[in-house]
Amino acid sequence: MKHYFSLFTLFIPLLAQAHYIPSQDEPITVKASLSATWRSDNIVDENEYWQIPGTNMGGDAWPVEEGLQIDEMKLGLGARIDENTYAIVEIGTHASDSDDHSSVSLEHAYVGYVCCEEFGPLVLEVGKMSAAFSPSLSAHASDSLTSESSLAADVFFGRYFHDEGARVMWHTDSITAGAEVWKGDAFPATASAGYAWDAFARYQWKGSNLSFVSGAWLYRSSAETRADHRYGGGHQHTPVAVPGETASIFPDTRFTGDTDLYGIHADFAYTSDSESWKAGMKAEYMGMQMDGTLHDAIGRTAYLDSEQTGSWAQPYITIKDHTFGVRAEWLTSDNLITGAAADQLGTDSGMANPTGFEPSRYTAVWLWQWKENIALRTEVVDDQSLLEDKLRFGVGIIWKQTLWPFNSKSHH
Amino acid sequence: MQSKMLAPLFLMLVFLxxxxxxxxxxxxxxxxxxxxxxxxxxxxIPLPQEPDDNPMTEEKFQLGRHLFYDARLSTNGTVSCSSCHHQDKAFSDGVDRATGATGDVHPRNSQTLVNVAWYQTLTWGNPSLGTIEQQITLPLFGDDPIEHGLNESNSEQIIQAIQADPVYSELFISAFPDQDDPLLGDLVWDNTIKSLASFVRGLVSFDSPYDQGELTDSAKRGEALFNGERLECFHCHAGYNFSDATIDRETTFAELDFHNTGLYNIDGLGAYPSPNTGRHEVTGKAEHMGQFRAQSLRNIELSAPYNHDGSVATLEDVVSNYARGGRLIASGENSGDGRVSPVKDGFIVSFEITDDEVSDVVEFLKSLTDTTFINNPRFSDPWTEDD
Structure with missing residues (x-):
């Protein structure tokens, strides 16, 4: 059984920093994290909607706001039930708009079963959980170098991926492979259109100084009358603006059809012999195909055929307690919208991109592991995700701690 | 080994x-x-749908304009379309119910003819009337009530009058260039209806202060109330034409929406005075009692009195009825409390509103008045020009 834990020690941090399996040595673990950031500017003004040109956004991809904002808070309980079985429960809250969207929600509630050492081992998990196919997708603000999630995750998955489903994973020393099936509640799917599923595989290698992980994944989903639930999807009214300002009603355009995604990712690191410094690079490339219909409440429809890509690369260097890094991100979209309502629905849905605009964003980060469980983060973001280029600064704090057992340590 | 590990990273960057x-x-x-x-x-504004068998042309529009203002299209030469549809009133007539050529009083209030091309159905409460061409036959040839009073016995005489007019000869030939003789026999009526429909379809009004973004402060407050949670006006008076019965070329499918606004409740079960029962007249279904199409609010200031039977005098009264959640008629044969009608629309709920707020809402509605439209010479009586 000990062999399981040595394997997990290797692959779990690489698989997804938010994902872990309680060990038999510490059968009960309670972990908490918080990330808060003060920013010098918004992405969009208060009465505007964040819609990156050429894309159809949704989920929880809320724009960051000027001033202090809680990026996320999490509190998780892990329990090792017996030699093979464990359970995870986690509640959390994420940054969102200023109204009532930041309530605490149950993000993880699943039971896992690990077995069959002779084959791998195999891990089976069932319940509500984050997806494992893309490491970046389950890495939240307290896990990742930057406080803002990637543009690709925001556009293609609505930032986070929490859904009810089942996962099976198989591991060897160097290979991890798995598949997940989802109820379909997580963007870009809708449950009414049936199950979503994904499959993934990755190769990991670790030498004396170098370590390397690379992987690929495929995700397929369908949606039925999918709304952008950030602003629409229900009873629509013109937002109330302060006197002297105007606010327009959100065009509640829906998408019905298939969304297929694929991705590759890599994580390369070199650690010095003295372990006083470490340098590396993380990168991910995602491709998406949407095929379906755009439609709205007054009977307008148009056919959509879209191919989009999103990618990011993040070189970094860590010297003792300080990490310096840069993240560069790019999006492209190639959309064909056909039908009498193509013009209007293209505009309303966000898929219109008349100038061929290609969003990008560049983030420079300095993260200082100030104390054992507390890190300070400074960021400069050159945000070119919208037609208007914006430069903003951010100063934040990350608290991440294992509350139980008391003597455990947590690092960013 | 380590150099081999760099290869996938390099490939990744190349791929990126x-x-x-x-x-x-x-x-x-x-x-x-x-x-x-x-x-x-x-x-x-998206283009409206045009019938495949009657695409819009300027020539048919101009012929229809002449026919619209021609009282010869009635049994006794007293009534034209313009008798009940005055341009200065956005093509309504200012009376509660109009009188036909032979004295019949119409049970319904004359509607405005504003952006009719965008209506999903025509008339107040008939869900089966989907084209203007269909609708126009009712005032021309209908006998309950008689409006123009055309029938088999007098139609030949009217055809002869049209055929004899050299103005029409030129207009018909111009409007229907593919026909050898567009004034021949019954073809006249088919062409007349198509041309009248083309004129009515071309009555377009999108140049109000609202369209120009020139709202007064009061109108802005009224707009916020109109679109607000409390009044809920915009659900039925939705979109650019301020009616949920709007379709255009971008519309692939649309639901038929008719609404009971609680105007009457003469039997405690929501009954409206016969024969004015709206959609119920056509379908016979109890749940359709008192359901009428939501009218466009464009130029609504000009079309008093209001509601399907012209029984509400002012816009302030209309808002007050909605605020009450239905109209109360305390006495008389139509007495009853519309607020407790079991068949009224779910959006007709009572709400608190001050006199100032009523004024603001009315001011917003007045911002939909398009003076360019009511003074546009394209829509005016051509016979006075021809003279």
Missing amino acids: SGCMSESQTIIDDEGARESSFDWGLPDS
Whole structure:
């Protein structure tokens, strides 16, 4: 059984920093994290909607706001039930708009079963959980170098991926492979259109100084009358603006059809012999195909055929307690919208991109592991995700701690 | 070994840079913004649907304009379409119910003819009337009530009058160039209806202060109330034509929406006075009692009195009825409390509103008055020009 834990020690941090399996040595673990950031500017003004040109956004991809904002808070309980079985429960809250969207929600509630050492081992998990196919997708603000999630995750998955489903994973020393099936509640799917599923595989290698992980994944989903639930999807009214300002009603355009995604990712690191410094690079490339219909409440429809890509690369260097890094991100979209309502629905849905605009964003980060469980983060973001280029600064704090057992340590 | 590990990373970077295709969005509206007719619309308004068998042309519009203002299209030469549809009143008539050529009083209030081309159905409460061409036969040939009073016995005489008019000879030939003799026999009526429909379809009004973004402070407050949670006006008076019965070329499918606004409740079960029972007249279904189509609010200031039977005098009264959640008629044969009607629409709920707020809402409604439309010489009586 000990062999399981040595394997997990290797692959779990690489698989997804938010994902872990309680060990038999510490059968009960309670972990908490918080990330808060003060920013010098918004992405969009208060009465505007964040819609990156050429894309159809949704989920929880809320724009960051000027001033202090809680990026996320999490509190998780892990329990090792017996030699093979464990359970995870986690509640959390994420940054969102200023109204009532930041309530605490149950993000993880699943039971896992690990077995069959002779084959791998195999891990089976069932319940509500984050997806494992893309490491970046389950890495939240307290896990990742930057406080803002990637543009690709925001556009293609609505930032986070929490859904009810089942996962099976198989591991060897160097290979991890798995598949997940989802109820379909997580963007870009809708449950009414049936199950979503994904499959993934990755190769990991670790030498004396170098370590390397690379992987690929495929995700397929369908949606039925999918709304952008950030602003629409229900009873629509013109937002109330302060006197002297105007606010327009959100065009509640829906998408019905298939969304297929694929991705590759890599994580390369070199650690010095003295372990006083470490340098590396993380990168991910995602491709998406949407095929379906755009439609709205007054009977307008148009056919959509879209191919989009999103990618990011993040070189970094860590010297003792300080990490310096840069993240560069790019999006492209190639959309064909056909039908009498193509013009209007293209505009309303966000898929219109008349100038061929290609969003990008560049983030420079300095993260200082100030104390054992507390890190300070400074960021400069050159945000070119919208037609208007914006430069903003951010100063934040990350608290991440294992509350139980008391003597455990947590690092960013 | 370590150099081998760098290879996948290098490939990843190559992939990142090489797979980024150029962005574009191609919009193919399949001709939705094309028409042989100059609609004169702002870019924000989609073109209306045109019947395949009666596409819009300027020539048919002009012929229809002459016919619209011609009282010869009635049994006794006293009534034209313009008798009940005055341009200065946005083509309504200012009375509660109009009188036909032979003295019949119509049970319904004359509607405005504003952006009719965008209506899903025509008339107040008939869900089966889907084209203007269909609707026009009712005032011309209908006998309950008689409006123009045309029938088999007098139609030949009217045809002869049209055929004998040299103005019409030229207009018909111009409007229907593919026909050898567009004034021949019954073809006259088919062409007349198509031309009248073309004129009515071309009555376009999108140039109000609201369209120009020139709202007064009071109107802005009224707009917020109109679109607010409390009053809920915008649900039925939705979109650019302020009616949920709006369709255009971008519409693929649309639900038929008719609404009981709690105007009557003469039997405690929501009954409206017969024969004015709206959609119920056509379907016979109890749940359709008192259901009428939501009218466009464009130029509503000019079309008093209001509601389907012209029984509400002012816009302030209309708002007050909605605020009450239905009209109360304390005495008389139509007495009853519309607020407790079991068949009224779910959006007709009572709400608190001050006199100032009523004024603001009315001011907003008045901002939908298009003075360009009511003074546009394209829509005026051509016979006075021809003279």
